[in-house]
Amino acid sequence: MKDHYADNGWLLDHCTGCGKPAAEGEEIEVIQVSSREGMWMHPPCAQRYYKWCEKEQEKFWTHNEIPKFVRGEASDITPGTVGESLAKIAKHLVSQTPALARPENWRALSGLHPV
Numbered sequence: 252m253k254d255h256y257a258d259n260g261w262l263l264d265h266c267t268g269c270g271k272p273a274a275e276g277e278e279i280e281v282i283q284v285s286s287r288e289g290m291w292m293h294p295p296c297a298q299r300y301y302k303w304c305e306k307e308q309e310k311f312w313t314h315n316e317i318p319k320f321v322r323g324e325a326s327d328i329t330p331g332t333v334g335e336s337l338a339k340i341a342k343h344l345v346s347q348t349p350a351l352a353r354p355e356n357w358r359a360l361s362g363l364h365p366v
Contacts, residue, residue, distance in 0.1 A: 262289045268296025312341075312357055321345050321352060 265272050266279075267290045273279050280297040283290040292300060311317060311334065319326035320338040328334050341360055345352045351360050 262291055266292050266296055268292040268300055312360070317341050318352075318354075318357065 262279075262281075267282060269292075271293070273291070273293070278294065279291045280294060281289050281291050282297065282300065316326040316328050316334065317338050320328050321342045326338070328338050341351075344360060350356060
């Protein structure tokens with residue numbers, strides 16, 4: 252979501268990526284919104300953030316926690332989180348189609364890069 256920065260008291264007064272303020276009328280990307288404040292980033296900071304998020308999501312699905320959860324091993328998935336919901340869905344899908352548990356199929360299962 253792109254927006255133009257205006258100091259209306261709702262958005263944070265600094266980029267959550269680099270900490271620098273935005274100029275009046277500067278294009279920004281709103282990253283997270285709550286009832287109290289909106290976090291935003293300059294477009295280059297937002298691109299770095301999105302790439303970091305994609306890498307973290309890929310690690311979560313392919314190398315770490317969800318594969319452990321599906322195999323019934325101890326994992327760092329916190330109960331009540333979105334991660335737990337995703338892990339439960341993955342576990343159900345693997346129980347229906349065991350071939351999805353093969354490492355080469357984790358990307359397709361996660362939806363990161365469908366094959």
